[in-house]
Amino acid sequence: MDVLLTEKQRLWRKRVAEFARQYVFPEIEAMEQGVFPKTLLAEMGRQGFLGIPIPDKYHGLGADFTTYIMAIHELSKVSATIGVIVSVHTSVVTMPILAFGTTEQKESYVPKLASGQKLGAFCLTEPKAGSDASSIQLKAERTDDHYVLNGTKIFITSGGEAEVYLVFAVTDPTSAKKNISAFIVEKGTPGFTIGKDEKKMGLHGSKTVTLHFDGVRIPKKQLLGAEGDGFRIAMSSLNAGRIGIAAQSLGIAEAALAEAVTYLKQHPAGLETTIRLGDLGTKLEAAKLLVYQAASYKEANRPVTKKASMAKLFASKTAVDISTEVIHLLGLAGYTKQYRAERYFRDAKICEIYEGTSEIQRLVICKQLI
Numbered sequence: 549m550d551v552l553l554t555e556k557q558r559l560w561r562k563r564v565a566e567f568a569r570q571y572v573f574p575e576i577e578a579m580e581q582g583v584f585p586k587t588l589l590a591e592m593g594r595q596g597f598l599g600i601p602i603p604d605k606y607h608g609l610g611a612d613f614t615t616y617i618m619a620i621h622e623l624s625k626v627s628a629t630i631g632v633i634v635s636v637h638t639s640v641v642t643m644p645i646l647a648f649g650t651t652e653q654k655e656s657y658v659p660k661l662a663s664g665q666k667l668g669a670f671c672l673t674e675p676k677a678g679s680d681a682s683s684i685q686l687k688a689e690r691t692d693d694h695y696v697l698n699g700t701k702i703f704i705t706s707g708g709e710a711e712v713y714l715v716f717a718v719t720d721p722t723s724a725k726k727n728i729s730a731f732i733v734e735k736g737t738p739g740f741t742i743g744k745d746e747k748k749m750g751l752h753g754s755k756t757v758t759l760h761f762d763g764v765r766i767p768k769k770q771l772l773g774a775e776g777d778g779f780r781i782a783m784s785s786l787n788a789g790r791i792g793i794a795a796q797s798l799g800i801a802e803a804a805l806a807e808a809v810t811y812l813k814q815h816p817a818g819l820e821t822t823i824r825l826g827d828l829g830t831k832l833e834a835a836k837l838l839v840y841q842a843a844s845y846k847e848a849n850r851p852v853t854k855k856a857s858m859a860k861l862f863a864s865k866t867a868v869d870i871s872t873e874v875i876h877l878l879g880l881a882g883y884t885k886q887y888r889a890e891r892y893f894r895d896a897k898i899c900e901i902y903e904g905t906s907e908i909q910r911l912v913i914c915k916q917l918i
Contacts, residue, residue, distance in 0.1 A: 560615045564597070576627055583753060585633075589633065589667065594664065596609040600616040617840070628751060633706055636706060640789040641714050645732065649773075653769075667712070686701065687719075695729075695766045695771065696766075697717055698763060701759040704757055715732075716781075719778075729775050730778040732770045738765070748898075749894050749898070790903050797867035798835055801896070808889070857909040857912040865900065
């Protein structure tokens with residue numbers, strides 16, 4: 549992959565890797581116990597890692613999209629938890645506000661998000677609307693100068709910890725696609741409450757919660773884009789989000805393979821066991837090419853829907869396949885907490901589910917091909 553990176557991007561990769569070793573690695577044990585990494589995220593904000601692709605006029609680092617994806621990749625080698633928090637915060641909260649927001653919205657929210665003063669959460673999924681985003685039921689009833697939100701969102705990453713929520717709601721239930729709109733909702737708004745905190749298989753340091761909206765009054769100025777633009781905003785945001793999760797998958801897969809290589813150097817195995825690494829390494833390189841190709845398309849403002857879905861589909865499956873195979877390569881040792889293999893295994897599976905399941909990615913790819 550080095551041949552595809554500029555010297556500046558390689559220096560950025562080195563900086564992110566060093567940060568991950570110095571700051572992220574020491575927090576892994578606490579995150580595995582369910583501690584949300586507030587202090588670590590504050591440090592990441594100070595160093596600019598929560599606004600990598602955001603222009604410096606909004607307190608971001610002004611780096612290109614490929615550098616941002618590379619950062620998620622490197623961070624996820626050490627902690628997939630940090631990888632997903634950064635991806636959601638940046639790809640599907642900060643970037644949509646930057647792309648679709650009014651001047652007031654951008655000036656009010658983007659600098660605080662990019663500098664880590666505030667954390668963002670993306671609120672689309674509902675009890676009856678998972679893969680089919682057009683089926684959401686949370687309602688936003690328009691009054692003279694407000695919208696009133698009523699309903700529930702589930703499985704919201706960083707929910708409860710975030711201060712800025714990008715919420716999708718139905719503003720016209722009679723239209724073909726229910727006229728979905730997007731709203732910026734701040735934590736602490738009356739009627740907006742935090743519900744169930746999910747106990748997950750992996751990503752223990754991230755929070756995944758239910759959100760309740762009971763008569764939440766939102767000023768019209770908090771509408772992102774025009775009324776009815778919500779579905780378009782969500783789908784556009786998910787393209788970047790899917791590349792981010794593909795990069796997270798890549799980090800998990802690469803770390804898992806490195807664990808296997810280290811173990812087999814210390815515990816020599818037979819030829820049949822060792823050569824299995826060849827297939828895993830090849831699959832990993834193929835995933836890298838898809839992920840960085842998608843990032844380059846996004847960066848160049850080229851149509852990226854198909855590339856993003858292909859990268860997300862293949863990289864997430866690669867993470868699951870490699871982390872599973874590594875457990876087998878390590879044998880009983882791989883099933884113990886002594887090695888990191890079991891954490892990679894637990895963290896990998898969700899990559900095939902959130903930001904659009906693998907089945908949804910296949911549907912998207914088919915539509916693009918046809």
